[in-house]
Amino acid sequence: MKISIERAALLKAVSQAQSVVERRNTIPILANVLIEAEGDSASFRATDLDIEVVDKAPAQVERAGATTVSAVTLHEIVRKLPDGALVQLIDDGASGRLTVNAGRSSFSLATLPREDFPVMATTEYSANFSAKAPELRRLFDKSKFAISTEETRYYLNGVYMHVAQGDDGQVLRCVATDGHRLARVDMPLPAGAENMPGVIVPRKTVGELRKLLDDDEMSIAVSVSETKVRFATPDITLTSKVIDGTFPDYTRVIPIGNTRRMEVDASEFAKAVDRVATVSSERSRAVKLSLDEDRLILSVNAPDSGAAEEELAVAYGDEKLEIGFNAKYLLEIASQVDRENAVFLFNSSGDPTLMREGNDTSAVYVVMPMRV
């Protein structure tokens, strides 16, 4: 293999690869990126056996070929090369070394044979559709905070992406929950997604996917099977196993009879919660909401460190209510609101509370109260 490639294109491709690679692993080749050069491009493939990413970059290929080198080391080198450098990658096949040349710098990196690199088996996908990057970004950005980190409840360690019945017809829906709070975010169902099986997209895949979604104009090709999901742009293909488990019936958790309605400026609300929570104990982080005629009092009472209280003007016309929450959960859902006021729908102080943005039901959040 002998190729020349622009530093910027190489950096982009290798960045994504090194981020998929697990820092600590016992199988040496999993630390490597597989470089394959042919025609007028080079592809960079990395995997942790659950996720595989392939980045394609334009390259001048003088001699086609393939090899594998440490993804982290190659990334570090390319990152430190000067802007605008042209990078040459040469592997003569015999020495077991990849030479990296740029300007007056020259590196020689240990390689492992390409034959040892585990390439993910191909799958028959049962649904193929495309979606705009900003739409997918919204689905995952607004739901991922609620993903559980409890390893024993592995079926909650991801975002449940599936087809559901929304208020105005079928939707593509993402749901995540950890048992304390839940996020449910919808977008109009893209053509071709009708028969998509519901899949639980693992947390790490959600993180890697995010990097494909920055470009507002980009259209993302999505393919889904019972066991795998694939997201692709013209240059990058991200394939991931999905979590082999059953996502619980979340619809039971979403309250429908909550009638006590509070409307509040989300940013003012978040700042006030953050302030009063300063004195709350590290462990409980409990904040009490006391509601009465257009008035919300947030309060914390921690015997050790002190007490705090703040009043906020809100829209509230129902009966008096006192209800407690974990401040962290309130802050996280309030920060999902970006256009309108936050609308909270309460039932009693022991029941789950629903939050949404204005009257928009395409993203709703549920949070369990706590005794205060």
Place this chain on the structure above:
Amino acid sequence: MKISIERAALLKAVSQAQSVVERRNTIPILANVLIEAEGDSASFRATDLDIEVVDKAPAQVERAGATTVSAVTLHEIVRKLPDGALVQLIDDGASGRLTVNAGRSSFSLATLPREDFPVMATTEYSANFSAKAPELRRLFDKSKFAISTEETRYYLNGVYMHVAQGDDGQVLRCVATDGHRLARVDMPLPAGAENMPGVIVPRKTVGELRKLLDDDEMSIAVSVSETKVRFATPDITLTSKVIDGTFPDYTRVIPIGNTRRMEVDASEFAKAVDRVATVSSERSRAVKLSLDEDRLILSVNAPDSGAAEEELAVAYGDEKLEIGFNAKYLLEIASQVDRENAVFLFNSSGDPTLMREGNDTSAVYVVMPMRV
């Protein structure tokens, strides 16, 4: 006590206090800041028993008095208050609580009696002088990287500030070393510093002092005794014990007979060292410098991960030389150079190397070589 104070002024005062307070300590009152209000100002005092900082801020004092509250909690609260808020601090003396009011927020914090707060004993200072903030900043900024972190060599855990004989008369000098590298930085001796005893200023004090030195126009009043050092601006007084030990005779370490002279662009040099060090082993970080007629070759050879080489154009007219260094040490001293080229003076590959900026001898660095 009952006072009103601008949020910005309060934040500045409390920031410095909470930074001196040790996060984990067994004496509860050391977590607190002592607030004393009288006349038209309030002072905020914090200590870890080795360092004491007192910040003064203008305040409307309605009722004079004093109390102590958690520095970290008060800082967190003030930080989260909106810009421009007027903050009221009220302590009625009986409840054991300090009330903090701002807008519609109200906090009640546990207090401890002012009598329990350990105020640092006053000292007779044997030298008092003043210096411009940028001058002191240079002294400490350019030397602190070489402070040792080895607790057993406690006398190296700070910067040795003393009066010395420079090339053009007496200087105020800061020296730090960890046995592998050494920094020696001079400034013209300020009037009044002639009889200053040499003191070892602890690492933490150097860090706290740094915050007083940001304002280029500020003049800093420095007072030194055998056991303490004090730095003061009109608003802030930082008093610190000095390290009770003898700084080793560093002059023996600074080579005087090094004649092989290399001149190099410091930034190009640092970037090249950083690049080739990418493949060096985590532990040794060894980089080899090979010098020959205006040419420097930097190289690393790590059996496991690979090899790297980079050539740099330098000014060098002496005999061929090969010498190895820890990449981290080279990077740190190269980053001290800000105006001119770095000048390295070598002797043999086993001898300490000297580095300075151009022909300026007011800041010199010594670095020990390593076998490569």
